Amino acid sequence: MAYANKLKDDLDDALREAGLRVTRQRAAIVKVLTEAEDHPDAHEVHRRASEIDNTVSLATVYRTLAVLSDKGIVHRHAFEGAPARFETADAPHHDHIIDVDTGAVVEFASAEIERLQREIARQHGFEVVSHRLELYCRRRKDKR
Template sequence: MSAGELEDALRDAGVRITRQRSAILRTLADADDHPDANELFQRASEIEPTVSLSTVYRTLSVLEDKGVILRLSFEGAPARFETADSPHHDHMIDLETGDVIEFRSEKIERLQAEIAAELGYDIVYHKLELYGRKKKRA
């Protein structure tokens, strides 16, 4: 999702686009990872030094309410964020580093659909989070 689309969502919510919010939106749109609010604050502050952490939180809250970003709550870590327009994917969370790796597996998708069908359901929505540690090389 582009910074312009995120700006449109804020405008639709009646929120004025300031230099600070513009920096936050550019940072969020350019992120190729799953930053938390503090990471967004630090990155946006490099673009616009007057950004405040409270503005980051308020902006994220409005964008989440508008459905254009997703809050990802991984066990034992602060909430992370990603734009809502990315294709469906699941997450592998590295317990040592906290890294979040996106992946998609057709085998897993088929198995989930098969299980749901056996139980008499159609899957409307799901998320899969795997937590692990890298295997040690022998």
């Protein structure tokens, strides 16, 4: 619970630093983001926030997501062929598989992939400072 409160406080602080008041509507958006276990797009954030406070406008959702993204508190994912999706930036590093048929997003972490990326960068005279890996996949028909 303390962790969720810290995240909420960080989101609220980012809004205040951007000169935005933490209104009931923005508080509903923050609640949606802190409780999301998926990667909702702006329309889904709006739908969920509207269940909490029916006065939340889509414009407020977009403005709030833009501020939180600019502050680095929320990650904006622009997966190919789909609206941007959002998740809080506090999660441990992970990569994404995007199902090209359904749009479902699956998070995964692989120590082997991380090792290979560092090794490839090193071989080319670089050091990885950040990366994002997105695999666009389709469910296999066979069970092999």
